[in-house]
Amino acid sequence: FDRQFDCCYFISKYENQKFMNNNNTIQKAIIKVIAFFDLFDYPLTEYEIWKYLDKKCELQDVTNELKKFNNLMQKRYDFYFFKNRECIVDKRINRRGVTKKKIKKALWVCKIFKFIPWIKMVAIGNIIGTYNLNEQSDIDLFIITKNNKIWTTRFFCVGLLTILGIRPKENNKKDKLCPSFFITEGAMDLSQLMLYNNSEDILTNNIDIYFIYWLTGLVVIYDVDKTYEKFIGSNSWIKQYLPNWQGGEKTEETGAGHLSAEADRCPVPVSSVGKLEKCFKKIQLKIMPRQLKEMANKNTKVVINDKILKLHVNDRRDKYRKAFLNNLKAYFA
Secondary structure (H helix, E strand, O other), rough: HHHHHHHHOOOOOHHHHHHOOOOHHHHHHHHHHHHHHHOOOOOOHHHHHHHOOOOOHHHHHHHHHOOOOOOOOOEEEOEEEEEEHHHHHHHHHHHHHHHHHHHOOOOOOOOHHHHHHHEEEEEEEOOOOOOOOOOOOOOEEEEEOOOOHHHHHHHHHHHHHHHHHOOOOEEEOOOOEEEEEEEEHHHOOOHHHHHHHOOOOOOOOOHHHHHHHHHHOOOEEEEOHHHHHHHHHHHHHHHOOOOOOOOOOOOOOOOOOOOOOOOOOOOOHHHHHHHHHHHHHHHHHOOOEEEHHOOOOOOOOOOOOOOOEOOOOOOOOOHHHHHHHHHHHHHHO
């Protein structure tokens, strides 16, 4: 990733000027999408480009505009990428198999999580682009819980993962599961967690680009009572940034064959456990790493309260935004 901070190497000065003489907003939107996903070595299909555009248009419009990019882009199979970046096509293809194995492991864990009755939804949250996890990566879990049960739910989730020996450690993260982001049903609108800055940069429109693509890239592996549908409804603001995006899409692992949330829900009465929410909170705050507590609620990187537990010490959103801007400068400078 570090090399991407200096990656203004995609096109020549002549090609850059040629592009800038064309004031086509769809073309500019296409460049922005490809520039972002290039940070993650992820070439895109026509449909994916259209889906992630910040301009409302038809898929055919994207198809037509892509034909005009001969000097800027290349196409291999069905994937589009910047000139001289053909190597990322093989990376995408290889990562598909890697990611499917990791999703399979997460599904296995969710079969156990089903017996934690306060869980409403589980999604994998560190996939930028479909099936784009690398071999060494862990698996970040985004979990929605019932109201007033966030600390209880986290206690049992973390406890089970610890017992199973599949929580990530500093020197051992491969294929481990990291439950680092919990919200309750009453806090599903995530716009409050966006990063903003005071600049007036017309290229990025001041938006938290990584967070937007993170939200739309969630891979749901467990869903109770149509919670994902409600989650997307609560975040309808995303359409302001990605007007062509279709919420609720499923991968083959989470479509017809996804976990049966209703059939195996824990039948044990849990009202008495609710009384222990404050106790579970106290225990977890006591043993929580000092760094997390020091960073808590100073910004949106680490958020700790009774509705949101976002424990991202290494929140790299600002770095990604700067890298994205560096990519764009190759075209819009």
